[in-house]
Amino acid sequence: MRRKVIAGNWKMHNDLKQSEDLIKSLKELLKDKSVNCDVIVCPPFTSLSEASKLVNGSIIKLGAQNMHFEDKGAFTGEVSASMLKSVGCEYVILGHSERRTIFDESDETINKKIKKALEQGLKPIFCIGETLEEREKEITKDVVMRQVEKGLEGISSEQMKKLIVAYEPVWAIGTGKTATPQQAQEVHEFIRGLISSKYGSDIAEDLVIQYGGSVKPDNASELLSQKDIDGALVGGACLKADLFMGIITNA
Numbered sequence: 001m002r003r004k005v006i007a008g009n010w011k012m013h014n015d016l017k018q019s020e021d022l023i024k025s026l027k028e029l030l031k032d033k034s035v036n037c038d039v040i041v042c043p044p045f046t047s048l049s050e051a052s053k054l055v056n057g058s059i060i061k062l063g064a065q066n067m068h069f070e071d072k073g074a075f076t077g078e079v080s081a082s083m084l085k086s087v088g089c090e091y092v093i094l095g096h097s098e099r100r101t102i103f104d105e106s107d108e109t110i111n112k113k114i115k116k117a118l119e120q121g122l123k124p125i126f127c128i129g130e131t132l133e134e135r136e137k138e139i140t141k142d143v144v145m146r147q148v149e150k151g152l153e154g155i156s157s158e159q160m161k162k163l164i165v166a167y168e169p170v171w172a173i174g175t176g177k178t179a180t181p182q183q184a185q186e187v188h189e190f191i192r193g194l195i196s197s198k199y200g201s202d203i204a205e206d207l208v209i210q211y212g213g214s215v216k217p218d219n220a221s222e223l224l225s226q227k228d229i230d231g232a233l234v235g236g237a238c239l240k241a242d243l244f245m246g247i248i249t250n251a
């Protein structure tokens with residue numbers, strides 16, 4: 001039985017004080033609640049260290065939003081996997097569509113990052129998904145297949161057990177447009193099938209596949225009740241503790 005995982009991708013929001021306030025509010029809302037899913041927050045780099053202290057002892061786990069694939073060196077502005085580990089991160093979001101489009105990250109780059117994260121003991125939240133143009137051309141499955149094949153090249157079965165996939169149709173991110181539960185379920189099932197043919201059915205059945213793209217408390221329940229949707233990667237709605245809590249409650 002897969003446990004649902006709700007992760008909040010804060011993107012470039014919240015300075016240190018705002019980050020502390022958001023985590024404190026979320027902890028307050030979670031207090032004494034029995035929660036049936038894993039909860040992850042992914043603040044900006046500058047807040048990770050303090051966030052780590054605040055989530056300590058709660059059910060909230062910590063993730064980062066990106067990292068470089070090299071261990072160290074002359075890479076101005078970059079952050080390594082071991083640096084993220086040293087401030088208490090357990091997860092790292094890799095291959096987010098904003099990284100792919102705005103920062104030109106290729107499938108090959110993302111693959112290198114996934115390998116390095118796993119090698120260093122970080123769990124990747126590996127994001128994939130098609131653009132509106134690709135959906136209209138009816139090549140969603142081709143795009144997702146390419147992203148999965150290239151992104152996971154050289155990843156072993158053992159490593160796959162540590163990884164989360166997030167299916168995020170690019171046209172649904174930050175737009176208020178959500179994929180219908182049926183549209184999302186269809187792609188999730190397809191992704192699980194891809195993993196099954198590559199790694200076998202046991203690994204595919206255990207793989208957590210999150211949906212992302214304008215998830216809100218009022219659409220979470222229907223999305224999360226689909227057979228192959230195992231959680232949510234939340235952007236906008238994770239910036240308000242009560243909205244994020246609404247999604248957690250629905251999981």
Ligand code: PGA
Nearest residue numbers: 173174213214234235236
């Ligand atoms: P959104 O973002 O919930 O604001 O659409 C999701 C994401 O980018 O991970």
